[in-house]
Each structure stands twice: as structure tokens, then as C-alpha cells.
Amino acid sequence: xxxxxxxxxxxxxxxxxxxxxxxxxxxxxxxxxxxxxxxxxxxxxxxxxxxxxxxxxxxxxxxxxxxxxxxxxxxxxxxxxxxxxxxxxxxxxxxxxxxxxxxxxxxxxxxxxxxxxxxxxxxxxxxxxxxxxxxx
DNA sequence: GCCAACGTTGGC
DNA sequence: GCCAACGTTGGC
Numbered sequence: 013x014x015x016x017x018x019x020x021x022x023x024x025x026x027x028x029x030x031x032x033x034x035x036x037x038x039x040x041x042x043x044x045x046x047x048x049x050x051x052x053x054x055x056x057x058x059x060x061x062x063x064x065x066x067x068x069x070x071x072x073x074x075x076x077x078x079x080x081x082x083x084x085x086x087x088x089x090x091x092x093x094x095x096x097x098x099x100x101x102x103x104x105x106x107x108x109x110x111x112x113x114x115x116x117x118x119x120x121x122x123x124x125x126x127x128x129x130x131x132x133x134x135x136x137x138x139x140x141x142x143x144x145x146x147x148x
Numbered sequence: 149g150c151c152a153a154c155g156t157t158g159g160c
Numbered sequence: 161g162c163c164a165a166c167g168t169t170g171g172c
Contacts, residue, residue: 019158021158043167044167045167064157064158064159065157065158065159068158068159108159125165125166126157126158126159126164126165126166127156127157127158127165127166127167128166129157
């Protein structure tokens with residue numbers, strides 16, 4: 013099983029929207045690195061849901077329910093989507109600030125490559141981030 | 149194929 | 161709202 017982090021602005025599609033919808037297609041990705049990551053996702057992989065710009069925090073955990081396929085919003089056939097469903101909403105969001113404060117997490121793409129919207133996490137990184145919940 | 153110009157993202 | 165970082169585009 014793999015671990016991932018996806019970013020979206022809360023104003024565009026929030027974790028609450030995902031809870032309301034049940035599942036969603038992670039569409040609109042138009043960056044090759046992000047797309048390649050989407051294509052590596054397998055059903056059952058765990059996904060951290062991060063709100064960028066206005067909140068800057070991990071707000072929930074999701075799971076991949078359909079592996080990558082052709083993005084229906086893309087006529088060129090270049091881009092891919094996956095389907096995800098919500099697993100758990102975090103009681104207290106884990107802020108970027110908290111993540112940045114952890115030395116072990118200094119090299120995660122969330123910090124090093126702030127513009128990447130779909131990135132992989134190693135299991136220890138995934139666990140470390142979630143453990144920050146109890147640290148507060 | 150190189151690189152300048154431009155557009156977008158996202159943290160501050 | 162600003163600007164740095166980065167990706168993409170297009171002229172040569």
C-alpha cells in the first residue's frame with residue numbers, strides 16, 4: 013500500500029464536499045508530475061487531504077477507490093483521474109506550520125515542492141504527520 | 149534544443 | 161496583495 017497527499021483549495025473542493033459527495037473524481041490535474049503520481053495510485057491507498065492557500069492544513073484522510081483512468085474533462089487524452097472516498101475527517105487540522113516544525117518532515121514534497129498538487133509520502137512520513145494530531 | 153517571456157500556484 | 165518558485169510556451 014502506498015501513501016499520498018493531495019492538495020486542493022478549500023474554496024474549490026473541500027474535504028467537507030467530499031464527505032457530502034461520498035466519492036469524487038480527482039480531476040483537473042494538469043501537471044505531469046502530479047499526473048504520474050495519480051497513475052501510480054492503487055485502490056486502497058491512503059491519501060491525506062490538504063487545503064492550500066486559505067487554510068494550509070491537512071484536514072482529512074481519504075482512500076483511493078478507483079485507480080487512474082482517462083480524465084473525462086480532458087479531450088486530448090493526456091490527463092488522468094482517480095476516484096477517492098473520505099475515510100476520516102480530522103478533529104483538529106494539522107497545519108503546514110506544525111509539519112514544517114518537524115525535522116523529520118523537512119524533505120517532504122509538501123514543503124520542498126510547494127507547487128506540486130499530488131505527491132507521495134513514505135509510511136513513516138504519513139504516520140508522523142498524523143501523529144501531530146495528538147501532539148497538540 | 150535553448151532560453152526568455154509569460155502564467156500559475158501557493159506561502160507569507 | 162505581493163512575490164518567489166516553478167512549469168509551459170514559443171521564437172530563434
